[in-house]
Amino acid sequence: MWDTLWVDAHLATMAPGAAYGAIEDGAIAAKDGRIAWLGRRAELPGDAAARAKEIRKLGGAWITPGLVDCHTHLVFAANRAREFEMRLEGKSYEEIASLGGGIVSTVAATRAASAQELIESAARRLKGLTREGVTTVEIKSGYGLNLENELKLLEAAAALADLCNVRLRRTFLGLHALPPEFKHDRPAYVQLVADVMIPAIAAVGAADAVDAFCEGIGFSAEEVDYVFSAARSAGLDVKLHAEQLSNQNGAALAARHQALSADHLEYLDDAGVEAMANAGTIAVLLPGAFYFLREKQLPPIDALRKAGVRMAVASDCNPGTSPMTSPLAALNMACTLFRLTPEEALAGVTREGARALGLSDDVGTLEVGKAADLAIWDIGHPAELSYWIGAPLLRERVLAGVSV
Numbered sequence: 001m002w003d004t005l006w007v008d009a010h011l012a013t014m015a016p017g018a019a020y021g022a023i024e025d026g027a028i029a030a031k032d033g034r035i036a037w038l039g040r041r042a043e044l045p046g047d048a049a050a051r052a053k054e055i056r057k058l059g060g061a062w063i064t065p066g067l068v069d070c071h072t073h074l075v076f077a078a079n080r081a082r083e084f085e086m087r088l089e090g091k092s093y094e095e096i097a098s099l100g101g102g103i104v105s106t107v108a109a110t111r112a113a114s115a116q117e118l119i120e121s122a123a124r125r126l127k128g129l130t131r132e133g134v135t136t137v138e139i140k141s142g143y144g145l146n147l148e149n150e151l152k153l154l155e156a157a158a159a160l161a162d163l164c165n166v167r168l169r170r171t172f173l174g175l176h177a178l179p180p181e182f183k184h185d186r187p188a189y190v191q192l193v194a195d196v197m198i199p200a201i202a203a204v205g206a207a208d209a210v211d212a213f214c215e216g217i218g219f220s221a222e223e224v225d226y227v228f229s230a231a232r233s234a235g236l237d238v239k240l241h242a243e244q245l246s247n248q249n250g251a252a253l254a255a256r257h258q259a260l261s262a263d264h265l266e267y268l269d270d271a272g273v274e275a276m277a278n279a280g281t282i283a284v285l286l287p288g289a290f291y292f293l294r295e296k297q298l299p300p301i302d303a304l305r306k307a308g309v310r311m312a313v314a315s316d317c318n319p320g321t322s323p324m325t326s327p328l329a330a331l332n333m334a335c336t337l338f339r340l341t342p343e344e345a346l347a348g349v350t351r352e353g354a355r356a357l358g359l360s361d362d363v364g365t366l367e368v369g370k371a372a373d374l375a376i377w378d379i380g381h382p383a384e385l386s387y388w389i390g391a392p393l394l395r396e397r398v399l400a401g402v403s404v
């Protein structure tokens with residue numbers, strides 16, 4: 001028996017094969033939360049109607065895999081709208097910093113917030129993602145910057161997954177910024193992250209991966225290298241904010257540690273592309289931050305394509321550089337700003353997003369045996385998902401075979 005059979009729909013399976021892995025006039029069945037059958041409706045077994053406990057007719061809607069947002073900083077307190085406003089009123093970076101702006105202000109507010117406050121504010125942002133079809137989300141910590149507060153963030157993220165019906169991967173981002181209390185002792189903070197925080201977080205299973213901000217204004221490649229070694233010894237995956245504002249050879253470093261992904265990549269060079277291709281590291285493109293910061297340097301999309309590096313797309317939702325809770329806006333920006341094709345962009349928030357989280361056995365494409373996580377859309381062609389800006393395209397979200 002099947003639990004549910006969806007018919008009168010087109011499938012964009014995103015599996016290899018035809019464009020979008022499309023199956024027009026298709027059908028898909030779920031049993032025990034997994035995809036049990038899919039194909040053309042004409043090929044359904046003769047007893048299909050009797051085999052399904054429930055049949056859902058979709059009137060020509062399109063079904064894609066539930067979307068995967070593989071890079072977010074969703075959990076934080078307060079926001080930086082006032083800072084945004086001050087910048088547009090002509091205040092300098094120094095003036096804003098002297099008034100307590102920047103990431104330090106988010107860290108202070110987040111440390112002062114209760115777990116419940118963090119869950120409530122992040123749930124509103126997560127709602128932005130789920131109302132546009134997200135069924136799997138990655139959430140990074142990185143605004144606590146000490147063990148107690150980083151654990152508070154990671155635990156809030158876990159509570160959100162149940163509250164908002166999403167699959168979750170959690171990433172510990174200890175090397176996000178230097179906490180004020182370590183202003184005069186960088187090495188001590190890096191050592192604390194590697195030698196104390198990572199083992200403690202791994203011991204309680206509070207994170208799946210470790211990330212870092214490798215940048216002139218962040219942490220050096222040597223510091224990241226030290227922390228990644230600790231992460232790998234603790235059995236955690238690694239991923240890296242690399243080459244966003246300058247070339248630090250971060251992507252090559254990430255590739256040496258068999259990173260799942262290197263993210264941003266505006267300043268990635270040929271050697272970095274080659275290292276990523278050889279290691280199978282996914283390129284996570286974050287057009288929201290590029291847009292919000294009004295960057296000019298484009299990530300080397302053609303070189304990535306030619307080298308066969310797989311490209312994911314994510315919202316990078318965060319208060320400082322990408323206050324965006326719309327995965328579909330990210331698709332539009334990936335196409336308009338980075339010149340991805342709509343098919344590449346959609347693959348970026350499905351198949352490749354799943355790969356960037358190490359979840360490609362479970363989610364990211366519609367294939368028999370994978371989780372029945374579906375997004376059902378009121379569209380006439382999958383390119384519409386990249387084309388519209390702000391249109392209410394999602395009809396329904398299905399997580400493990402159940403409408404949510």
Ligand SMILES: [Zn+2]
Pocket residue numbers: 071072073241316318
């Ligand atoms: Zn980020």
